[in-house]
Structures are given as C-alpha cells and as structure tokens.
Amino acid sequence: MADPRRVTAALIVIGNEILSGRTKDANLPYLAEQLNQRGIVLAEARVVRDEQDAIVAAVNACRTTFDYVFTTGGIGPTHDDITAAAVAAAFDRPLIRHPEAESMLRAFYERTGRELTAARLKMADTPEGATLIENRISTAPGFQVENVFVLAGIPSVMQAMFESLAGQLEGGAEVLSRTLSADIPEGTIAAGLQTLQDAFPGLEIGSYPYFSEGRPGASIVVRGIDKAQLDAAVERLRVLMLELGGAPVEGNRAG
Amino acid sequence: MADPRRVTAALIVIGNEILSGRTKDANLPYLAEQLNQRGIVLAEARVVRDEQDAIVAAVNACRTTFDYVFTTGGIGPTHDDITAAAVAAAFDRPLIRHPEAESMLRAFYERTGRELTAARLKMADTPEGATLIENRISTAPGFQVENVFVLAGIPSVMQAMFESLAGQLEGGAEVLSRTLSADIPEGTIAAGLQTLQDAFPGLEIGSYPYFSEGRPGASIVVRGIDKAQLDAAVERLRVLMLELGGAPVEGNRAG
Structure with missing residues (x-):
C-alpha cells in the first residue's frame, strides 16, 4: 500500500x-x-x-x-x-x-x-x-x-x-475499517481471501481466527482509505463466506 | 550492567x-x-x-x-x-x-x-x-x-x-528483584537514589511513581543477580526512605 x-x-x-x-x-x-x-x-x-x-x-x-x-x-x-x-x-x-x-x-x-x-x-x-x-x-x-x-x-x-x-500533526486520509466474521476455519477461507486481496491491492485484508463453542471461525478485517473499494470488497467477502457455508456477521469475534 | x-x-x-x-x-x-x-x-x-x-x-x-x-x-x-x-x-x-x-x-x-x-x-x-x-x-x-x-x-x-x-535455552544467572514502596515523591528521593545507584553499579534501580489517596509515592525496584548486593542495597534504600519521613513497605504500589 x-x-x-x-x-x-x-x-x-x-x-x-x-x-x-x-x-x-x-x-x-x-x-x-x-x-x-x-x-x-x-x-x-x-x-x-x-x-x-x-x-x-x-x-x-x-x-x-x-x-x-x-x-x-x-x-x-x-x-x-x-x-x-x-x-x-x-x-x-x-x-x-x-x-x-x-x-x-x-x-x-x-x-x-x-x-x-x-x-x-x-x-x-x-x-x-x-x-x-x-x-x-x-x-x-x-x-x-x-x-x-x-x-x-x-x-x-x-x-x-x-x-x-x-x-x-498532518495526517493523510483516514484509514477506514470493516470486519466480517463467520464460523469458517481460516484454512477453508484462505484461498478465497488471497483472490480477494489480489483483486483489491489498495486494501489491507487481515484474517484473525477464533473459536466459538469449540468451532473455528475467522474475523476478516478489511482496511483502506477508499470507501467505495472497501464496501465493494466487503460485499465480495460476504458472498465468499456464504458460498463456504458460513453466516457472515458484521463485526469482530476474534480476541 | x-x-x-x-x-x-x-x-x-x-x-x-x-x-x-x-x-x-x-x-x-x-x-x-x-x-x-x-x-x-x-x-x-x-x-x-x-x-x-x-x-x-x-x-x-x-x-x-x-x-x-x-x-x-x-x-x-x-x-x-x-x-x-x-x-x-x-x-x-x-x-x-x-x-x-x-x-x-x-x-x-x-x-x-x-x-x-x-x-x-x-x-x-x-x-x-x-x-x-x-x-x-x-x-x-x-x-x-x-x-x-x-x-x-x-x-x-x-x-x-x-x-x-x-x-x-542457556541462560545466565537469574535476575532477582526486590521492591520497596513509600509515600515519598520521586523528586524528593531522586538524589538519594542516584547515590544508591552509584554505590551499586552492578544493580539496576528503577523508580516508579504512584498516587495513593492523592499523595505521591514511589515504588523502587532493585534488580540484580547478586543476592548479597541486592539485599544490602535494599537495606540502604530502607534507611533512605525512613530518613525522608517515609514508611517503607516491601512490594510494589505503582501501576
């Protein structure tokens, strides 16, 4: 970036x-x-x-x-x-x-x-x-x-x-952030995340695993200064999570 | 050190x-x-x-x-x-x-x-x-x-x-630590601490301020690998705190 x-x-x-x-x-x-x-x-x-x-x-x-x-x-x-x-x-x-x-x-x-x-x-x-x-x-x-x-x-x-x-302090554009979480193991969503990151090189996509009632999940944090890009990436992330059988929710669940 | x-x-x-x-x-x-x-x-x-x-x-x-x-x-x-x-x-x-x-x-x-x-x-x-x-x-x-x-x-x-x-892992000697606290402001005890540090160059003496019921105090941490030196320094610290009107207690009070 x-x-x-x-x-x-x-x-x-x-x-x-x-x-x-x-x-x-x-x-x-x-x-x-x-x-x-x-x-x-x-x-x-x-x-x-x-x-x-x-x-x-x-x-x-x-x-x-x-x-x-x-x-x-x-x-x-x-x-x-x-x-x-x-x-x-x-x-x-x-x-x-x-x-x-x-x-x-x-x-x-x-x-x-x-x-x-x-x-x-x-x-x-x-x-x-x-x-x-x-x-x-x-x-x-x-x-x-x-x-x-x-x-x-x-x-x-x-x-x-x-x-x-x-x-x-003279800053640049504020870095915006959105997070989607779903009970999908990182190893399952990783390939799709790589594709998403490649499609949005101007954004920073981070994956943080969690366990909820013994089931593995991941909170995916998308950060960037371009709101339209950010929202577009999050919508593609939502589709990816649904395709993988997850129920995406907005917000962080990882510790 | x-x-x-x-x-x-x-x-x-x-x-x-x-x-x-x-x-x-x-x-x-x-x-x-x-x-x-x-x-x-x-x-x-x-x-x-x-x-x-x-x-x-x-x-x-x-x-x-x-x-x-x-x-x-x-x-x-x-x-x-x-x-x-x-x-x-x-x-x-x-x-x-x-x-x-x-x-x-x-x-x-x-x-x-x-x-x-x-x-x-x-x-x-x-x-x-x-x-x-x-x-x-x-x-x-x-x-x-x-x-x-x-x-x-x-x-x-x-x-x-x-x-x-x-x-x-191959370690050295364990670093031992003792702490004395007293309701003495750092600015009051500082000169004595400098003298103490000069007298014990092999020890590391740290000062951490706190406030207790609105009164300033300091927790003084003495660290080193030589137990005899450490204990000697702590006894001199205790005398210093008493001389300055404090009531030294063993242990940490700073946050």
Whole structure:
C-alpha cells in the first residue's frame, strides 16, 4: 500500500519495567487509535531499555524512516529518566535547561509549596532548540525536536500531552475499517481471501481466527482509505463466506 | 550492567492488528517473565507490520545484536501470514516444504476428517534447515533457525511452543528483584537514589511513581543477580526512605 497519502509514525516505548513484564504498556493502543483517526499509520513500535545507546539507536532509526516518532517514558526526575539526554545525543545537540520549562516548574512548585529539588529541575532539561509540549496534569512538559515527540510514560499524562500536540500533526486520509466474521476455519477461507486481496491491492485484508463453542471461525478485517473499494470488497467477502457455508456477521469475534 | 553472565533476547511481534490497536499483545509479558526465570534478559521488543521488508529488517537487526530472538505471529494459513517466507529471506535461505511438518499436518487433518487445503499445507513451509518447534495445541509447528525462534501469535499456542523449546535455552544467572514502596515523591528521593545507584553499579534501580489517596509515592525496584548486593542495597534504600519521613513497605504500589 505505497500510497502517497500514507503518513506513518513509530512509537518508541522507553522503560525496563515494560521489558521485565512488570508494567503492561497502555500507550500503544491509545496512540494507534488516535493516529488512525488522523490518517496516520502506526507502522512500527519498539520497546527499549533505559540505556542511552539503545534509545539513541531506536530514535535515529525511526526518525529517518517514519514521518513522526513518539517516545513514551523516561522523562521524570530520577536517575533512570534519561530520555531527554538520549534524544539530545541522537540529534547531536547539547542538553540545555529550557528557560520556559524552568519557569513553569518554578511557578508550579511555588504554588504547591513543595521544594523544587535539583532532581525536579532536571525535568526542565531538553535538547537545544526543542519545542515544549504542554502537560496540564503535572506541569513537567514533554518536548518536540524535528519530527520526534517526547512524551511521558504515565498514560494519563501521555494522553494529555498528545491532545495538546495533536493539532499540529498532518495526517493523510483516514484509514477506514470493516470486519466480517463467520464460523469458517481460516484454512477453508484462505484461498478465497488471497483472490480477494489480489483483486483489491489498495486494501489491507487481515484474517484473525477464533473459536466459538469449540468451532473455528475467522474475523476478516478489511482496511483502506477508499470507501467505495472497501464496501465493494466487503460485499465480495460476504458472498465468499456464504458460498463456504458460513453466516457472515458484521463485526469482530476474534480476541 | 555489562556482565559476562548477561544473556539477552529480543521479541519481534509481527502483526498489523497490534499496530492498529485492534489486538493487545499478551506475549511480551509472558516471555519477559519466562526468560527472566531462566536468567535471560528481554532487552528489546519490536512490533512490525505484516510486510516482508519490515520483518527482514527487524530479524536481521536483532539476531546479530541479541543472544536469542523470538518472533510471534504470522504463521497461520492465510495470505497475510508471511513470517516463514520473511525469515527465510532474512537468512537468505530458500523457503521449503518441511517434510516432517507436512507429515504432521497430513496425520492431523486425516485424524480430524478436515480437508488439508493448500492454504493449510503452507503451514509446513519453513526456511531450509529449520528445526521444528512442537505445537501440542493445534499441530502446525513453529521453527528455529540459528538463534531465531518463530512462534505462533495466539497466546495459548505461543506458550505451548515456548514450553517445548525452553529446555534448550542457556541462560545466565537469574535476575532477582526486590521492591520497596513509600509515600515519598520521586523528586524528593531522586538524589538519594542516584547515590544508591552509584554505590551499586552492578544493580539496576528503577523508580516508579504512584498516587495513593492523592499523595505521591514511589515504588523502587532493585534488580540484580547478586543476592548479597541486592539485599544490602535494599537495606540502604530502607534507611533512605525512613530518613525522608517515609514508611517503607516491601512490594510494589505503582501501576
């Protein structure tokens, strides 16, 4: 689907806690859906450790391959929060104390009566030339350098940051999606699906198996930006399912 | 933690359904825990689309960087199941019909009275020279080429495959973990944590914030292979938390 209107993004999840299995990432599904609504395809995701070399390698691989890159995690006040320094290294820019971010933190901690420790001030550090991303939940901002958007790992804060930057994203056409399900094993419908995919090269057809009361079935997801093509493919899919003895229903049944 | 006993692994999750947000990956947390028990660190994960170039790039980047690589997804009978062909391309080996896999599928479909369609036979295709990985759930096997293990995406099948291969994995020392939590904001404990990390460079100290009844706290996770070091660090952490007015409790409170 090498469409000129296809705009792509990558997500880099930063954090040992995800790779140890301790914390389940919740940012990928949110970002996938939000980007999709704006006509941006989440084309890859990576989960990397809190190690500068790993973050630099992922940021540099992704920012040259995809239109947008989002990182989550590693922007707090503790020693294991090294995302800002790593992104600075990836862009070969110095890490500076961002004056506007510092002012925001000073005002916030003055207002709340808590001490602005050196550790908390670290949250004002960004690569030189970064643009801040507002954090209306807990003040410490994210930031943007070129096509890389650095966001918090905590889902509520990540989502608030995304909402504040989303207006800037230029998407392509929204990817539409329809799903038909029927109690037909994948191995039975596979040949017909291949024919259907060949007939509609501009669409993406995915097959997801399920078991319902011990009987195998498949949910077939058809995605694309051309609504007429999408509807035509789904009608042919419905006929295919009927021919194979299935009772197609609109919607997903696979897990 | 450049420890000679550190054995590393990467996970490559293959599937548009994960990147569209439609399906939540459940294999990463399972694999992280299983590997950890065997002294293998899950050091990176990638989620890539059902596109050959993307799979080849990820497999080749990871198999030269990490001791073990696991892939999940894309080994079913339908047109969008291209993992075997992509892994063959990554190793520059021909894709062949594996005789043993074919025999297994023929016996299975004969026994169940279902038709062994061409699509189902595709599940016997592997790169030349691959070793099969048993699938006691639904027969169609995974396979191994050098340090790359190709597993199913459906969690129950993936887990059965992992269990059948796990005996072959050579791990390092098991990574032990202890966690102390206290109602101390990260910005308050950060300086002490940095000192602690500096004093125990062989351990990995992670800080995860939480809110409890509106009060900020932090769960501090200490991980390492040396139990004496680990226990010593945790005792120093306990003293640090008490000094900062917290009431440390063993265990995790962060989400």
